[in-house]
Amino acid sequence: MNRDYKSFFGGSAAALGGVVVIGGCNYLTRRILAGSLSLDHYGFFYGMFSFVVFAVFVARLGTTEATAYLLPRAMAENKECEARSLFSWIGRFTLAATFCLVLAGALFSPWIARHLLDYPPGTFYWCLFLPYAVITGIDMFTIGCLNGMREFLVNNLIQSGKAVLLFLAVWLTAGSWGILSPILFYNLLFLISALSGLLHLRRRRGWSLTVPPGPGMAGRVFPVSVWLAMFAFGDTVVTHLSTVSLAVFSSLEEVALYNIAMPVAQIVKSLVALSVVFAPVATGMFVRGQYRDVRRLCLLVTGLELLAFPFLALVLWLFGDQIITLMFGSRFIPARNAMAVITSAMIFWAIAQFNMTALNAMGKQHWSAWITLAGALAAISGFCLFLPRGGALAAAVVSGGACVLWAAVSGVVLFRHLAGKIRQA
16 A cells, blocks of 8 residues: 555544544534523524634635645645745734634624624624634634644644533533633633644644745735635535524524534534545645546545445434434424435535545646535525525525535546546556
């Protein structure tokens, strides 16, 4: 087995091991909050959380996603100084962009709480949660850098530790502190996670945000990151914009039900960890012209995930009530259909992400960007049309349809490009 295969399968094992811990702790955290908070507070917190994460995604302009491709490419080409400059420039840009976001969020806080999140008493909580924009922006940046440099084990240890501590903190305090518990500990523990990642990169690579970046970094980053921002837009549509749209077009109760369905879906969505590992591996393989090996890995992963789909869908439809009752309690059984739809669709989301990661590594970022944007626009149109009456189930159906579309189109485009590369080799 060659070095790239070892790196992919070893990194995948570490990532999936972390997924078990992270997914389990995230579920337990949501279960505790669902039992400790009122439906309005539960829905408001996750509406607020999704709104901030979506805003951070827009503000970053895809620069964090670019680290997974630009850093390993620079290292594969023995350009250590360029990698160090990329790290410093993207980190500084993330800090500046998210800080401006916090200022804007504070300025418009009453309007956001009243009109977007439909909960006027939540203005205070919104302002208290706003620092999370800067904190999660830097945390995402360090995650991207660690994965880009194939530091999969370190990243998973940091993320797993964060998930465990978050669960423990919420478990101990949510009953008495209410909504203040997740607000405080999301800020505190994500800050610790971000600082831990930065410290590791400084010790291991000598990289620091205090080092001035070299000239011309914007021209090096933005031609790649803008396409990657469009590519990453799909994840925010399914996970976060759907929740924000429910808050705008439906009710906080439907937001709460959708966020009861999502923890189960996110367990399957964690298969995207394979794409995270694949990004730096595939980048190196394309630099060396190993097109057949890339195709072989893509076929293997797609085939295994498609085999899992019918079994997963059958279990969810047959035992949905029991799963919801076991995980969250019988009062949340109305979320069972939304859970079955969005969780089954996550198989196709994982396939699409793997396909488009390969396109990005090939240098075809514009293809993955346009595929994602087309599906995202279709999903947004569906949200506007169907969420006012359909609520959480409509959000799941629209998001699931977009996942199937992304998987089908990205597969056709990827294998056509790979066939062309193999013929030319």
